[in-house]
Amino acid sequence: MKKQILLAATVIFSIAVYGQSYSHNALRLGQNPYVATAALFSQTFYEGSARTSAMGNAFISLGGDVGALSINPASSGVYKYSEFSVTPSMVFAPSKTEYLSTSMSDLRNKPTLSSMGYISNLSSLNRGRNSSLSISFAVNRINDFNSRFSAKGTTAGSSWLGSVASGTNGTASSELDVTFEGDTYPYNIGLPWRNVLAWNSTLLDLLPGTNNEYIAATENLDGDYISIGGPLNQSFTRETMGNQTEILVNIGGRIGTKLFLGANIGIQALSYTDYQRYKESAQNPANFQTGFKYMDHTFRQSTNGIGLNAKLGVIFLPVAGLRLGATLTTPTIMSLTESWEEQMTSSITGLNPETMTLLSPLGEYSFGMVSPLKLGAGISYVFGRFAIISADVEGVAYNTTRLVKSENGNNAFTNENEDISKDFRFAKNIRLGAEVKPFKNIALRAGYSYYQNAEKSNPNDFSFISAGAGFNSNGGFFLDLSFQHRVAIKERLKLYQDYSGVGAPEGFLTSSANKLYVTFGFRF
Numbered sequence: 001m002k003k004q005i006l007l008a009a010t011v012i013f014s015i016a017v018y019g020q021s022y023s024h025n026a027l028r029l030g031q032n033p034y035v036a037t038a039a040l041f042s043q044t045f046y047e048g049s050a051r052t053s054a055m056g057n058a059f060i061s062l063g064g065d066v067g068a069l070s071i072n073p074a075s076s077g078v079y080k081y082s083e084f085s086v087t088p089s090m091v092f093a094p095s096k097t098e099y100l101s102t103s104m105s106d107l108r109n110k111p112t113l114s115s116m117g118y119i120s121n122l123s124s125l126n127r128g129r130n131s132s133l134s135i136s137f138a139v140n141r142i143n144d145f146n147s148r149f150s151a152k153g154t155t156a157g158s159s160w161l162g163s164v165a166s167g168t169n170g171t172a173s174s175e176l177d178v179t180f181e182g183d184t185y186p187y188n189i190g191l192p193w194r195n196v197l198a199w200n201s202t203l204l205d206l207l208p209g210t211n212n213e214y215i216a217a218t219e220n221l222d223g224d225y226i227s228i229g230g231p232l233n234q235s236f237t238r239e240t241m242g243n244q245t246e247i248l249v250n251i252g253g254r255i256g257t258k259l260f261l262g263a264n265i266g267i268q269a270l271s272y273t274d275y276q277r278y279k280e281s282a283q284n285p286a287n288f289q290t291g292f293k294y295m296d297h298t299f300r301q302s303t304n305g306i307g308l309n310a311k312l313g314v315i316f317l318p319v320a321g322l323r324l325g326a327t328l329t330t331p332t333i334m335s336l337t338e339s340w341e342e343q344m345t346s347s348i349t350g351l352n353p354e355t356m357t358l359l360s361p362l363g364e365y366s367f368g369m370v371s372p373l374k375l376g377a378g379i380s381y382v383f384g385r386f387a388i389i390s391a392d393v394e395g396v397a398y399n400t401t402r403l404v405k406s407e408n409g410n411n412a413f414t415n416e417n418e419d420i421s422k423d424f425r426f427a428k429n430i431r432l433g434a435e436v437k438p439f440k441n442i443a444l445r446a447g448y449s450y451y452q453n454a455e456k457s458n459p460n461d462f463s464f465i466s467a468g469a470g471f472n473s474n475g476g477f478f479l480d481l482s483f484q485h486r487v488a489i490k491e492r493l494k495l496y497q498d499y500s501g502v503g504a505p506e507g508f509l510t511s512s513a514n515k516l517y518v519t520f521g522f523r524f
Helices: 002-013 033-042 050-054 073-078 160-168 193-200 414-423
Strands: 083-099 102-121 131-144 147-155 204-206 214-216 219-222 225-228 232-255 259-282 292-316 322-329 333-348 355-359 363-370 374-383 387-397 402-404 426-439 442-451 462-472 477-493 507-523
Touching: 033 259, 033 292, 033 333, 033 363, 033 402, 033 414, 050 442, 050 462, 050 477, 050 507, 073 131, 073 232, 073 259, 073 292, 083 477, 102 232, 102 507, 147 507, 160 193, 160 204, 160 214, 160 219, 160 259, 160 292, 193 204, 193 292, 193 333, 214 219, 259 333, 402 414
Parallel strands: 083 147
Antiparallel strands: 083 102, 083 507, 102 131, 102 147, 131 232, 147 232, 204 214, 219 225, 232 259, 259 292, 292 322, 292 333, 322 374, 333 355, 333 363, 363 402, 374 387, 387 426, 426 442, 442 462, 462 477, 477 507
16 A cells, blocks of 8 residues: 555656666656656666776776776776775756746756775785786766756646646545644545645635535636636756665686686665755736635655675687677665655635645655666777777666565566566667877777667667876876766656646756766775
8 A cells, every 4th residue: 555655646756867867857747656766776877987987988898997897897807906996076967948938057066976996906826827816895886866957937828736636636625634643644545645735735625516626726717617817937946866876895807818707796775865846826816816826845755775786797808909898797686765755835815824834744665676687798909008999788678677565465566567568678788988098108088878768668868978088107096087978868848747628838858967087096
């Protein structure tokens, strides 16, 4: 039952925000929120170090970098020395909306830690100097959820509250009357909390002669005809925060001079917060039969989780200069806990009190998710000490993602898993990179990466362009810089659903993201 409660509470805010803040973050009205969750947390976008990000993270066949440990565990086997590095970064996530003939720009900036790790190259094994072993510990970010957009405009054609009223039709008003008892759910009708809060804050009223048909405080009644009382100023802000980070223990080694092997045990820590605020206000309250002044609704949902997986990798050097690599990542078994609450403020002229605020109980729900198996392959060519070119391809069976929750001996997510099998795809990701050394201690880098969307029906895939430079001192210190740009995505934006033959306004959201990486490191 708790799953149905959360689904009802959040279905109107169902969204698809895909990782690295580089995401599709328009509202997907009516989408099952758990299907959106599966898409959001099963997709990963490697960040790594400034060097790996500059080269598009095309490192399956290269290795030799702390940031590459999450890409190919055999990366540590390449090392002939020990290394410590740290990569702070800064994300700049701009957005622009066009809604009701009004354009708005927004931006979320956030300092982050993209990578940090230590690789310890142990003494040679007994087989001789042609074999070695490395033990490594690293923290690498694989998703960044920071984003923000705002929209506003004026309309007299429809209303968010009108949509709420329409969605409440068919439910007896007695079932909406709430007496809060701690954090318990006070009723069992499955409506979103916004409907309940709107009724109890006098933003909804019954149509004359009915006990289950509603009219919004923004609507006027003339006989049987319902219309918006006058111009309404609408505004909406959505902000997402958090990240998905992999904490790994790695063992890697070299056998002879051509073969490198590695394995990871990875713990994924996940933190995600989605905050949404919608406000509707009358330009002139006298136009409204109710004396409506404004309403202000906020929705906040947080998800925290932990996961476990393993990864195997190999790098092989068949001939001088040529490098081949392959990886296998097991499904990640995750435990997730979501919590949510909503708040509604209303202001109606002539009421006592004129303004009131109601808060829903804090809801919470825990469940499991199994993310898909991943396979990767890479090829690169090293032109002596002068240049490198590399390419990776990765396959991810998103349609095998599964949500898990046992209720009465059955999986509560049977329907959602059927939707995932039908609507998700086997995705193909491509990463390309290049490095040139015009001078002994200076490297210039560039890269491109493409990640196919997990959902078949979603046309918005993700493309990243990157560039950077690096400096290696003769004493073991190195410094790398890189800049990564996610190609902008433009998508349709709707803040609420059509209702009772009334079309909700439709606009556009254009979102992008840029990230600046700086890596400091020492080799010894």
